[in-house]
Amino acid sequence: MGGAFAPCMEGNSLETFQFEREDLERAVQEFLRLHGAALLRAARETAASLSRGGKVLFFGNGGSAAEAQHLSAELVNRMTRDRPALAAVALSTDTSALTSIANDSSYEQVFSRQIEALGKSGDVAVALSTSGNSPNIVRGLEAAKRKGLLTVALLGRDGGLARALAEIPLVVEAPVTARIQEVHLFAGHLFCEAVERVLFPALRPPD
Numbered sequence: 001m002g003g004a005f006a007p008c009m010e011g012n013s014l015e016t017f018q019f020e021r022e023d024l025e026r027a028v029q030e031f032l033r034l035h036g037a038a039l040l041r042a043a044r045e046t047a048a049s050l051s052r053g054g055k056v057l058f059f060g061n062g063g064s065a066a067e068a069q070h071l072s073a074e075l076v077n078r079m080t081r082d083r084p085a086l087a088a089v090a091l092s093t094d095t096s097a098l099t100s101i102a103n104d105s106s107y108e109q110v111f112s113r114q115i116e117a118l119g120k121s122g123d124v125a126v127a128l129s130t131s132g133n134s135p136n137i138v139r140g141l142e143a144a145k146r147k148g149l150l151t152v153a154l155l156g157r158d159g160g161l162a163r164a165l166a167e168i169p170l171v172v173e174a175p176v177t178a179r180i181q182e183v184h185l186f187a188g189h190l191f192c193e194a195v196e197r198v199l200f201p202a203l204r205p206p207d
Helices: 014-051 063-076 095-104 112-118 135-147 177-199
Strands: 056-060 088-090 124-129 150-156 168-172
Touching (some): 014 056, 014 177, 124 135, 150 177
């Protein structure tokens, strides 16, 4: 029968899930040990930027683009507290800008061109990349540095080329892409929660 296949159940067990959970726990613990203080610094400096009328520009490719949109929404709407909206944009959401830049120039410039248009000195650029080597991520960080934005990068493995470009590099030194993205989301939530706590200390999360 065309298209039929026989699924292999080898390795698909609760023990496998347990191993993956333990692998994630190790990655989280190591990330916080190495970068917890830097993550808190990033949140505090981002809160300071927002308090001065700045904005946060998130950008990434693929799954990292989805996480960029997710974290932008946490700031624009809310993370855990009912509070005023915070200025954040995910640079992967404007398909007309993305496709026109990619078509007229190159895909390498889809983030840098938007940062040139939207970013100003004192804003914050947050790059997400599991490798740190994507050309458009590198170009985006370079553009942000030229314009005087604070550059934060959630990266994976050894951080790639982006590590040296970010003022605050936050690297998940794990070999598996899924684990890197999972820790990025956890770190992103911690980041957004910390921004809220700094800016709105009198507002309590709902019980």
